[in-house]
Amino acid sequence: MTARPMRPRVDRWAPVVEGGFRLQAGLVYAFLFLPILVVVVFSFNGTTRYVTDWQGFSLVWYQRALADQTVQAALRNSLVIAFINAILATAFGTMAALALQRVPRRFRIVFDALTFVSIIIPEIVIALATLILFSAFRDWANPWLAFFAGADGRPPKLALGVWSTVAAHVLFNLSLVLLIVRARLSGMDRTLVDASYDLYATPWRTFRQITLPQLLPAIVAGFLLAFTFSFDDYVISSFVAGSTETLPLFVFGQIHQGITPLTNAIAAVMLLVTITILLVGQAVLTRQSRARGERGSTPLGMLEG
Amino acid sequence: MLLVIPLAIVVVYSFGVRGTDGGYTPAFVLDNYDRLLSRPDPFILSLEIAISGTILCVLVGFPLAYFLATRAGKRKTLLLVLLVIPFWTSFLVRTIAWLIILGPAGLDGFLTNLLGRDVSILGSPWAILLGIVYNYLPLMVFPLYVTLERLDPTLLEASKDLGAARWATFRQITLPIAAPGVITGSILVFIPLMGEYVIPSILGLGKIFLIGNVLQLDFLASRNWPAGSAKAVVLIAIMLISVTFYVWTTTRGRAGRDVSVL
Numbered sequence: 001m002t003a004r005p006m007r008p009r010v011d012r013w014a015p016v017v018e019g020g021f022r023l024q025a026g027l028v029y030a031f032l033f034l035p036i037l038v039v040v041v042f043s044f045n046g047t048t049r050y051v052t053d054w055q056g057f058s059l060v061w062y063q064r065a066l067a068d069q070t071v072q073a074a075l076r077n078s079l080v081i082a083f084i085n086a087i088l089a090t091a092f093g094t095m096a097a098l099a100l101q102r103v104p105r106r107f108r109i110v111f112d113a114l115t116f117v118s119i120i121i122p123e124i125v126i127a128l129a130t131l132i133l134f135s136a137f138r139d140w141a142n143p144w145l146a147f148f149a150g151a152d153g154r155p156p157k158l159a160l161g162v163w164s165t166v167a168a169h170v171l172f173n174l175s176l177v178l179l180i181v182r183a184r185l186s187g188m189d190r191t192l193v194d195a196s197y198d199l200y201a202t203p204w205r206t207f208r209q210i211t212l213p214q215l216l217p218a219i220v221a222g223f224l225l226a227f228t229f230s231f232d233d234y235v236i237s238s239f240v241a242g243s244t245e246t247l248p249l250f251v252f253g254q255i256h257q258g259i260t261p262l263t264n265a266i267a268a269v270m271l272l273v274t275i276t277i278l279l280v281g282q283a284v285l286t287r288q289s290r291a292r293g294e295r296g297s298t299p300l301g302m303l304e305g
Numbered sequence: 306m307l308l309v310i311p312l313a314i315v316v317v318y319s320f321g322v323r324g325t326d327g328g329y330t331p332a333f334v335l336d337n338y339d340r341l342l343s344r345p346d347p348f349i350l351s352l353e354i355a356i357s358g359t360i361l362c363v364l365v366g367f368p369l370a371y372f373l374a375t376r377a378g379k380r381k382t383l384l385l386v387l388l389v390i391p392f393w394t395s396f397l398v399r400t401i402a403w404l405i406i407l408g409p410a411g412l413d414g415f416l417t418n419l420l421g422r423d424v425s426i427l428g429s430p431w432a433i434l435l436g437i438v439y440n441y442l443p444l445m446v447f448p449l450y451v452t453l454e455r456l457d458p459t460l461l462e463a464s465k466d467l468g469a470a471r472w473a474t475f476r477q478i479t480l481p482i483a484a485p486g487v488i489t490g491s492i493l494v495f496i497p498l499m500g501e502y503v504i505p506s507i508l509g510l511g512k513i514f515l516i517g518n519v520l521q522l523d524f525l526a527s528r529n530w531p532a533g534s535a536k537a538v539v540l541i542a543i544m545l546i547s548v549t550f551y552v553w554t555t556t557r558g559r560a561g562r563d564v565s566v567l
Contacts, residue, residue, distance in 0.1 A: 021371070038402045122517070128534075232396060269394070
């Protein structure tokens with residue numbers, strides 16, 4: 001076999017390949033945003049009958065949605081659940097991350113294995129497991145509550161509702177916050193903490209002035225992700241919310257009667273809430289990292305991967 | 306701990322029997338598992354859908370991640386944020402949107418008119434696969450992007466200078482470097498897919514039953530918690546086995562450290 005001269009070949013296909021990449025990227029983005037566009041556009045439809053039967057621009061469905069008592073209650077529930085969940089999940093998740101920093105290595109391996117398992121398990125299994133847990137707890141606790149508070153004849157009764165939903169969401173989001181804060185912790189400069197102790201700062205002061213400011217971007221990101229997760233969650237809520245209605249549960253219930261422009265208006269409001277939160281979060285994080293002279297910014301969602 | 310206790314209860318429940326008004330009565334029987342083995346259809350269908358969904362996500366996601374990592378230039382951050390936004394907005398809302406797009410007033414109606422016979426993508430496995438790729442694509446693109454960003458362009462140039470064809474360069478340089486990303490992405494997509502029940506119940510029009518749908522029926526509709534628990538236990542077992550097997554076969558001979566499941 002004779003040796004071929006080794007020279008770079010003229011790549012005739014280069015423009016085609018480059019164009020192909022661009023085209024594909026463009027198509028994927030169109031694919032990603034088309035449905036969102038459809039929902040928003042048709043929520044402004046002035047029709048009284050079919051969703052897709054365009055009858056001119058109108059805000060009538062937004063008015064109706066906001067005037068509807070069920071929708072109001074669902075929106076209120078969703079916001080309350082998402083807010084409390086975000087606060088609790090962020091607090092517990094951050095504490096857990098800080099605590100894990102200090103535990104011995106052997107214990108941490110056990111914990112990492114558990115985290116792995118919790119990631120392997122689909123959300124629906126977690127949802128039904130918490131449902132069973134809460135029901136068992138309720139059946140166990142209600143007689144006791146009746147026993148202790150029975151004097152006035154009307155004992156408090158535990159039931160599935162807002163609080164069980166909050167608890168289930170916190171359980172699920174805690175590990176999310178934990179992962180984000182831990183990632184930040186591991187990249188943190190430990191010498192600052194040491195320096196602070198050398199300067200006779202109390203642990204609380206060190207935490208407040210050194211650790212907390214450095215962790216803040218991760219904590220903010222965790223809080224916002226927990227909030228949006230909870231606000232949009234359907235799977236877990238559908239199992240543990242009992243008869244309480246949240247916005248996603250309401251929307252899902254609507255589909256079975258066929259989509260109306262009302263559904264679209266509510267959906268558009270949900271999109272607006274989530275996207276606003278994401279953009280605010282992104283802006284806060286970008287400004288913080290700029291102020292600190294770090295290059296680039298991490299889009300929120302990438303922290304999750 | 307908070308995780309282990311509920312799961313342990315699920316395992317215990319799976320051996321029980323259904324109470325007269327639903328729920329659970331303690332017992333130790335294997336009936337639930339027995340009945341499950343005689344009707345494995347939802348499991349098989351779920352596996353088929355999850356595997357093909359994962360493969361589709363790789364096929365669609367790889368070129369995009371490659372584009373973002375090597376060719377997006379200054380617009381990179383913007384494009385990444387644009388990828389994140391739909392991912393973090395309501396799953397439910399975005400899936401409902403497909404109901405309109407595919408529905409009788411959308412694609413199905415259009416194709417029916419065009420071909421002169423009834424076409425319904427909605428309610429078929431194709432609609433579910435579409436919904437899956439749509440919802441899970443970002444989960445595949447992010448890890449791929451992260452690994453592909455580390456790809457050293459000089460390696461590609463070297464390969465080209467040595468006369469390698471495009472395909473050979475891809476196979477021998479790009480692919481091995483991207484492999485950890487493919488593995489991580491596949492796991493991230495495959496796991497939630499196995500438990501998926503929102504997409505099939507919306508885009509499948511309630512005609513297609515995956516494990517998620519069956520679990521939901523057992524727990525919320527027929528309130529047969531022990532039967533549902535048994536299915537959940539089997540599902541967890543399938544997940545553990547398949548993911549471990551997948552990681553093991555794909556990382557053999559390579560430093561397993563490259564692959565981060567997180």
